[in-house]
Amino acid sequence: MRTSARIASVLTGLTLALGGAALTAPAAPAAPADVSACINQVERELKGGEAPASVHTACYIAVTGAHGTCVAGLAEGIGVTKATAESACKLGAE
Template structure:
């Protein structure tokens, strides 16, 4: 019975590893540099607050991202575009 238990353990481990890759794959496509680039184009200096807001956009929190960017002085339209770039790069 030890061999099937090892096989089951290996398959469970493989499933967890592959499942983890599937959950992290969307974040790999996110684009913080594009977000911060749009912020710079809007004439606002990239600060820690801007980086934090762009990171929120990467994780799908568009409202939090826009709120953070507007709080850092980014105009509303530019903040919205930057956050969308963070979540869905071109």
């Protein structure tokens, strides 16, 4: 067998093997819907339309389990009440 034919057959085999592995691999998890619940909770208190980017950041931090950082970001950084910040961050972590 010529070298070029051998290389082509090896590459074809690798492509088929890796393609099969990609088809059987578990799908990557989607962005948690709970981030939206966290953001919506804050927006209800702000009553001024869409939440700023800092709210989105704090709610994504809640997903990582850093509850205190999320609460501080919302209560001190945004100015929502501590109760709203606590409940919003709890929603984000679920």
